[in-house]
Amino acid sequence: MPSESLLVIQGGQPLHGEFVIQPSKNAALPILAATLLTRHSVTVHGVPQLSDVYTLLRILGTIGARHAWIGPHSLVIHTPEILTVQPPAELVGQLRASFTLLGALLSRAGEARLGQPGGCTFSQRPIDQHLKALRAMGARVSENNGAFHVVRPAPLSGNYLFELLTVGGTQNAILAAVLGEGQVVLENCSTDTDVVDMVNFLNALGADIHGAGTATITVSGVKELRGGEYHVIPDRLEAGTLMLAAAATRGQVTLTNVRTAHLRAVSAKLREVGVTITEHPDGTALSVDARQHRLQAVNVTATEYPGFPTDLQPIIGALLSTVRGTSILMDRIYTRTTHVAELRRMGAQIELADHVMVVTGASLRGTRVKAADIRSGAALVVAALAAQGESVIENVHFLQRGYEDLAARLTPLGAQVQHHEATLPLAMD
Structure with a gap:
């Protein structure tokens, strides 16, 4: 019988530890x-x-x-x-x-x-x-x-x-x-x-x-x-994803094998949110600390490099869904909305108006959701890590196009993530 890869995540645990970023x-x-x-x-x-x-x-x-x-x-x-x-x-x-x-x-x-x-x-x-x-x-x-x-x-x-x-x-x-x-x-x-x-x-x-x-x-x-x-250079998009995940779970994570100069826009926006970002003097590591921080809503405009990356727009949307207040997200490059309905299923309050997303912070809860592409899948992972209860993420093959062995690499940070193969029912004529 056919099978499907799933991620099962028990949320609500702050991420803590060191994470080595994969190549880009x-x-x-x-x-x-x-x-x-x-x-x-x-x-x-x-x-x-x-x-x-x-x-x-x-x-x-x-x-x-x-x-x-x-x-x-x-x-x-x-x-x-x-x-x-x-x-x-x-x-x-x-x-x-x-x-x-x-x-x-x-x-x-x-x-x-x-x-x-x-x-x-x-x-x-x-x-x-x-x-x-x-x-x-x-x-x-x-x-x-x-x-x-x-x-x-x-x-x-x-x-x-x-x-x-x-x-x-x-x-x-x-x-x-x-x-x-x-x-x-x-x-x-x-x-x-x-x-x-x-x-x-x-x-x-x-x-x-x-x-x-x-x-x-x-x-x-x-x-x-x-x-x-x-x-090849390190992956600034995976680094940005982990920075946002650390903030969403109110954790503390040190990222190694990065180029901090490539992450300036992400670091600046997280500092605006209220997260402490500490960069290693040689530019190859940084620390993200959101423990006991009172995070605040911000406005984000995704644009071409060196601006805030369009690939991280869905993922910062997941973070801002956990932050008290109202944030406005715009994307000048692509219309990325495939994650919105799924985040709403988790309790996120997101309104769409043309290319603008209005995000009002709320408490997220675990549920069953589906990834539609690489970055929407990453947004769901970040939301699930921050949510209370169990989340099941379907269509993990999308994540596997952009993140190598993500479940196994998140586990040492304290994340309760398991990768399962679920049997699918045979299609009926």
């Missing part, structure tokens, strides 16, 4: 795609063992990449030749990050055929900026029944001003321009940490890219890239 999935995925640009072997450290990573490795395998895990978060990947420029649509459709293969294949093979990317479906996530940038750089782009065919008739060159900030669009344009004899200048680029990490990786292999972390990035094409070794 959102940084690792485009770096793995970027390994296609070299015919030499590359060792990547800091690759989380998550379902999204496994999916991308399967896609890369169809293209010609061979990989081997040499440690819990380290792998060697090697693509001596490109076997196809058209990876399977059924795999591409499972993963949003697969669309960066468009730029990578265009750079290495001069051509790419890719279907619509997949991923979480919490909001509309257009790809028009990716395609406009490639066209402006000299690529020929055509679409047929939702599939894209991109060809490079000559070395890519020219300028493109992004109409809006886009992490994936910036990454795709950079990847497309790395190999060749032209020069590309990209303006109004995303300054996101994932863009910077991918550029640092490419430059470590011999690429010529300047300006990452600023609004203007210049890519001067090179003939080829060499092999090498690279360490």
Whole structure:
């Protein structure tokens, strides 16, 4: 009979202790795609063992990449030749990050055929900026029944001003321009940490890219890239999730393997809520202390990096559902509301008006809820940890796309979390 993964959480216990943050999935995925640009072997450290990573490795395998895990978060990947420029649509459709293969294949093979990317479906996530940038750089782009065919008739060159900030669009344009004899200048680029990490990786292999972390990035094409070794940055979204969980449970948690500079917006907002944030002098650890603190309502606007992350908007909503007073949440990037109905089932008082959420603090109670995507699932976990009584969270496979072994890693903090496999009834005709 079919089965389903569940999390069973006994809430109401403050989190306390030390938590080691996993490597960044959102940084690792485009770096793995970027390994296609070299015919030499590359060792990547800091690759989380998550379902999204496994999916991308399967896609890369169809293209010609061979990989081997040499440690819990380290792998060697090697693509001596490109076997196809058209990876399977059924795999591409499972993963949003697969669309960066468009730029990578265009750079290495001069051509790419890719279907619509997949991923979480919490909001509309257009790809028009990716395609406009490639066209402006000299690529020929055509679409047929939702599939894209991109060809490079000559070395890519020219300028493109992004109409809006886009992490994936910036990454795709950079990847497309790395190999060749032209020069590309990209303006109004995303300054996101994932863009910077991918550029640092490419430059470590011999690429010529300047300006990452600023609004203007210049890519001067090179003939080829060499092999090498690279360490992916820590996951600022997992770090932010644990910071918010510590606050929601009124606990005290020390996070290690972080980059505090990447968490400035989260730290600032939690300080505004009334939580004590103490950063280690070397920037690799921080402490979150909400014990015996009188927390207060705040307003939050999620926006592009370095602003408050859109991925953490549902999760801070869970925290603010436990804080006395009224908070207003806005998201300038996506409409993330898949968690709202489930939090209401737990007693949260959240009103929706267009892109605005009005959250009034209340006492949360445990109940049975369903995750709809990665971050809505994390919001439900945080709410369940803070709630009184038992919560059962369904659709745990969404969490497993973004958080590695979360139940096992929360238990040493005092969380009462168990991962169960429940048998599902067979469907009746």
